[in-house]
Amino acid sequence: MTEFGLSPIQATARDDAVLKALAGFVMQEALGPGQRLPTERILAERLKVSRNTVREALTRWEGLGLVERRQGSGTYLKGVVSLDMLHMPLTLAGGNDFTSLMQTLEIRRALEAEAAALCAVRAGQAEIAEIARKLDIMEQAFHTRAGMSAEEDWEFHQSIYRASGNPLFEQIIAAMHELFHRFWEHPLGVRDFGHASFPYHRTIYERIAAHDPEGARAEALKLIATVEDDLKRGAAKLKLSGQK
Amino acid sequence: MTEFGLSPIQATARDDAVLKALAGFVMQEALGPGQRLPTERILAERLKVSRNTVREALTRWEGLGLVERRQGSGTYLKGVVSLDMLHMPLTLAGGNDFTSLMQTLEIRRALEAEAAALCAVRAGQAEIAEIARKLDIMEQAFHTRAGMSAEEDWEFHQSIYRASGNPLFEQIIAAMHELFHRFWEHPLGVRDFGHASFPYHRTIYERIAAHDPEGARAEALKLIATVEDDLKRGAAKLKLSGQK
DNA sequence: ATGCAGAAATTGGTTGGACCATTGAGCCAT
DNA sequence: ATGGCTCAATGGTCCAACCAATTTCTGCAT
Structure with missing residues (x-):
């Protein structure tokens, strides 16, 4: 042909x-x-x-x-529209189960690491200061509310995506985040979900502030790894309790 | 009826x-x-x-x-439909210009590397054989048609995404591919676009077949780097010729 | 004047019917 | 076989209502 x-x-x-x-x-x-x-x-x-x-x-x-x-x-x-808009509708089979969450996490791992690395290269003073501000807010919320800082956590990550200089990162991950909102909040009944990831937020910020792309990438990967562990623990718990 | x-x-x-x-x-x-x-x-x-x-x-x-x-x-x-489908429509501002292409390439770099690494871990005999088949087809087309093998090239990459065990990779990249179809075909008037990436297809395959995730990731990154170089060359050419 | 309940206007959601434009299958003369 | 023709099927558009949720206005009681 x-x-x-x-x-x-x-x-x-x-x-x-x-x-x-x-x-x-x-x-x-x-x-x-x-x-x-x-x-x-x-x-x-x-x-x-x-x-x-x-x-x-x-x-x-x-x-x-x-x-x-x-x-x-x-x-x-609901959003910004312009004449030269491009549409990229994605449909994922499979519901809000463990497998779907794990698959979105694999995407997020790839994008989060790249975004952190790009951010370390491109972020200027203003962007780094903004990330630091979000980090402070998140850490304070984490301490005063005993770990319930999902919203502030999300805003911290968003500030990194924005500083990456590529709006696609924020758009793709934001779409996934919105999709699985309930699960990012209280995933699978694991009460201390996200606790393990807490320290890596600061280490990621430090590597970005030091303009160390590979270091930022490595810390981002560690963070995602803890989330994946939490998810697996939640899935195991669910399996034990007899739910499907 | x-x-x-x-x-x-x-x-x-x-x-x-x-x-x-x-x-x-x-x-x-x-x-x-x-x-x-x-x-x-x-x-x-x-x-x-x-x-x-x-x-x-x-x-x-x-x-x-x-x-x-x-x-x-x-x-x-046009696609597979099921009851528990989830929709993730993305709309990207910005047109088919150099910046947009570069931004999609950054996304593709992140996903391509991760997909290759996952593929090296998870692909079984059947998947590896399928990738090898696509690679052979692509290489033959490349030689007989003097480098015009965009379609076969795309199918090779698709077989990797499929073997990654995560359908989201294929969906996201396929959406971007469809979006910029004309540009993936004849991007910016660079006649030998994609020639430089040719050898890395086989090296990626070899690392996957050897179940070497980090090796596969590294080769995938090299491939994307050559495409980025081609893109930059095309942009420079355009700039010289006075087009905006 | 003020507050609030009810009427009226506004706006998206749905219906049924009609006609147009394109497609594809069957038919026929060549 | 080939090309052209008709004709039924199907998606695309239009119109004129009416329904349901919301907002706005009105007028009465306080």
């Missing part, structure tokens, strides 16, 4: 046209997350298409998590 | 219910990629919902890349 370099043309593509126009409108009006966009009826009238077409277009955006619809209220932006 | 195993829907949240019922139907009938599923009119009748509702539900799946609709023909499955 030879390559002709030709793509099939699309005769009818009203949905896409609607989304393109809407994206242009959003940019023009400089709308951000939380803002409400025009009602379906108005969009249909302005764009000279049926309300049904508008709805199918918005359904696409909703499925992509870009927009949230509230009956009786309106349609609201 | 008599029995569909579909039962009517009752409460609100119709479209979600439609998708759940449809997913159940797909599993029950053991439908796989490429297969055609019932027409919208039949689904609407069987589920006792309006055709518009069916369409919105299918629009969701289409946006997620699970399904492909062909006017006049039907709606066809």
Whole structure:
């Protein structure tokens, strides 16, 4: 099969046209997350298409998590949209079981290590200071609330992804985090989940502040390893207690 | 065309219910990629919902890349569908420029290295044989077609992702690959793009076959490094020629 | 004036029916 | 066989309602 370099043309593509126009409108009006966009009826009238077409277009955006619809209220932006957006929908088979969590952790291990290394190379004074701030907040929360610092923990890691200079790290891991939110919070009933990982947050920060990419990578790998251990302990506990 | 195993829907949240019922139907009938599923009119009748509702539900799946609709023909499955699917749609800002490509390469570097290492640990005889087969095909195509072996190259990497035992690797990288398809093919006008990476395919395979995870990781990193170099060369060339 | 319950308007969700555009299968003349 | 034709099937779009949740307005009692 030879390559002709030709793509099939699309005769009818009203949905896409609607989304393109809407994206242009959003940019023009400089709308951000939380803002409400025009009602379906108005969009249909302005764009000279049926309300049904508008709805199918918005359904696409909703499925992509870009927009949230509230009956009786309106349609609201949930993220930043731009004309040159690229979509990368992933669907993972298998539910919220041990295997799925373990698989996401393998992805996170790869990305976390790389992000920490890149961060150690690229982070400037401001980024390092921000990471230090998040680390302090997390450590204080950890001590005052006896280890319940999931939210602060997450924000610490986010600050590293941001300082990596590549927004894809944050986006991919954030999507996984949102997906397994309940499990990152109270995974599998292990009460002291995450305790073992605590000291490595500071060591990661130190290696980043010292601009030592391989050191940061190594500490990040240690952190993920403790999480994997916790997960395995939780799975073993579950097995003992007879749950499937 | 008599029995569909579909039962009517009752409460609100119709479209979600439609998708759940449809997913159940797909599993029950053991439908796989490429297969055609019932027409919208039949689904609407069987589920006792309006055709518009069916369409919105299918629009969701289409946006997620699970399904492909062909006017006049039907709606066809594009991937594997199951009841306990989880969706992780990512939307990346920024277009098909040099920076975006470089950022996806950083993600690919992290994942490719980890996948190769995992593969070296987990791949069995059958998986290794499959990788060897893809490698042979790629090398032959490379020699007979003077380096134009993008498709075979991609299939070689896919076989590694599959043998890693974690489907997320293949899904994430496949999504990026599809996204930047034109650029992976003829990136930035560099004619011998990918030539430098050629020898590392075999070295990666050898480390995997020897069950040497760190060796496989190292070779994978070398391969990505050559691609990054090609990309930088292409960008420099573009800069010289005055294009933006 | 103020507070609040109920009415009214707004907005997304659903329905049913109609028609258009594309596809594919069957048929027929060549 | 080949090419062109019809015609039924199927997804794409449109319209005009109505339903359900939410918000806003209104008017009465305090």
